[in-house]
Amino acid sequence: MSTPKNLSKEEAYKHDLKGYVTGLVLALILTVIPFSAVIFGMSTGAALWLIAVLGLIQIVVHVRYFLHVDLSPERREDLHLLLFSGLLLFIMAAGTIWVVLNMNYRMMPGMEMIGM
Template identity: 50%
Template sequence: MNDDHAAERRQELHGYIIGLVSAILLSAIPFAGVMLGLLSPAALIWVIAVAGLVQVIVHFRFFLHIDLSRSHRDDLQLILFSLLIVVLMVGGTLWVLTNQRHMMG
């Protein structure tokens, strides 16, 4: 029984290490792109956006333990619903402020 617990802990630690290394690499890539200046600004924005999106997925998978398995779908649905609410709030605010700026100018 103790060996099963130790093996489970090693596997969990292994997942955390993979997640940490992935997160560090996904943070270093945009920083290197900005510091080295090898890419155009438009390409750099795409690199930053893609690295950020992949990093969100890495955090969900390795640190929050949320994947597409049936037992974690409720958590994923809750996160997606929360994201939808935030997007609606931010988008609505930007729409109102842009409309107000257009009307005043």
């Protein structure tokens, strides 16, 4: 969401403001839909899928409109940094879960099936 270079200062401000307002409206819509689905009694499985899908879409909206990361060549480095950060978070979370489950298995011999 980069501002074109040939705009005046006022036009650039309006262009940026339009992007922020668009992002805000989309974020609000993507927040209200899951709340209304839960309030109006949507089935649990469908509500969880709806929340997950709309949550992923909302991540994309925030990255695009508020962090200004897109697929343009000028922003490619920002996208790579964001993807690398996501990879590191995934590795840390998966490693933590793996270590905790492995410790649970080793600390309670003969009781692996309890709680499953």
